[in-house]
Amino acid sequence: MDSRVMRLFSIVLLGFGTFVQAGVVNGENSMKTAFLGPHSQVHRPSRATAGEFRLVPDPILILDYHNGPVMTGKEDAIKLFVVYYGDFAPKQRLTLRQFFKSFWRRRTQWPASHPTVEKWWQITRLYVDMYATPVARSMTPAGEIFNRYSLGKSLNQSNIQDLVVKSFGTFGVDARSMYLVLTSADVEVESFCNNVCGTHYYTFPSDTTSSQMVPYGWVGNAATQCPSMCSWPYASGGNLQTPLVAPNGDEGIDGMIITIANILAGMATNPYGNGFYQGDASIPLEAAGACQGVYGPGAFPGYPGELLVDNSTGASFNVYGAKNFKFLVPWIWHPTTLQCAGQV
Template sequence: MSSPSILSKTTLLLALLASLASVTIGFQSRKLTELYQQQPELLTYHNGAVLRGDLPISVLWYGQFTSAQKSIISDFILSLTVTTQAPNPSVAQWWKTIDRFYLSKTVKNNGPKSTNMLLANQITDEKCSLGRSLSLSQISQLAANTKPRKGGIALVFTAQDVTVDGFCMSRCGLHSSNKKVGYTYIWIGNSATQCPGQCAWPFHKPIYGPQTPALVAPNGDVGMDGMVINLASMIAGALTNPFGDGFYQGPKEAPLEAATACTGVYGKGAFSGYAGNLLVDPTTGASYNANGAHGRKYLVPALFDPVTSTCATLV
């Protein structure tokens, strides 16, 4: 799910080669080769549900994550609120862009006027109760184990030594749903030892395409900073197309969504192998485009603007 409405050949090449690191899927498994195909020009609303209001978030850490690693993700989730005090460009500003481009267009007369992520509970499964090689159906099972609330989102994070069906080959994460219960879920894997060149670019050299130098990760952890990128992309898709009938372009089985339509674009001037003009921390040399809670810095994907059919970036 993914960026602009009309993708140039250069952007398509970017999406395929240089941005394998942030490739993710939504409802159905979208193969990497499908990025070769010319996409429809418009990312449109298909009259289905979007997620608005107060969204309870449940989290499952599957495998070994250090406290420092967990805090990178937790601070990012905390940053997804307009009340977070962080200088612009900020994660909260990016969050409001999703609302402005998509969610506000579906507000009914008495519907909620804002969207808030509320952390409900966290579970840790360090011993990997289902093993260290998971199928997608087991990801769904793990999401259910978090006991997500109706209308909420379950987040499943797998550690760097856990393999998941299709991980690195065709996806870095996914979002899907349990329509019967009425919640959505997101899975993101830590690619640090399995495929950082695919799922943690631009903080690692890509496996394919232009071999430009890797950028310095803003939180000093290539795997976790890559997870943030993919989490942001999947959150954008889960909010705007939670049950497969919201905002998307292309076939329903392999849609491009709010962020995945802009895969590999993070700043103005992005092209194949180049993430765009980003901010650089003068002390650490880390590249970023959004400030977050507790002084954190993050890299978040561009969002497709349905009005201008372009990828909108924070910087």
């Protein structure tokens, strides 16, 4: 695809730890929602703590519905297409693949005491559109592409869209699917580490998108560029002086999974900027962003909360995935309880 220049209309930085950027890419409108480091302080729903007394309770946060679609997928499943840009080691690819496979509906019925990625994702099922249709029950890995630096090692956000549009030639174009670009640790991306850990966009209908609005996201590996910002709590930061042990032995990849989960939840519940979010459309606070930095009970800014610990490795996590892999995912705002939750 020909190179393009992004002309930005506005950039808004928020105390929430989230900003949006609206503009025109090669004459096509697009929207980006970006996420800062997971230990940034945000305003989030009040959570009751046993034995805690507050003179002034925290305000309850409501993510309003703005009459737009959510990602319902096809046959109650969202196809996920992934572009790996740069250099990903085989073990890194394996960890990411197992995470993506963890969204499938499994035959095994786990007890409530066994938290899983699947049961985490089911919280998004509580987000429904104006026709009472919920977010798709499952997400299915449907294809992947490996791109070794075709655009170099320094990218801007329009380059990310270039990679997505180019992938349509392999994956096809489907507005009911999600497209995700992952960049390796040696790739610099516009705003990465300075402002954001990942973004999600959509494109307006055009010839290159077969007249469809296509949602897509990007997440970078922060292992060498800003681990304290985008790999926390597997890197020190906030009130955490000693980083936690990453469950898959790679602070960059385990940190990416946190942001990927955040991005996927945001795309599913607010794919086009008119779904579920709090506040003005120019400063949206989305499903997982509302619970930013919350991974377990008792969390507060700079402290992830009470997590599970693998006795054999000492690694901290909060959900099990495919083949018993272990991951850390952010909690999601629960539309029924109006609180952050990690499982349905």
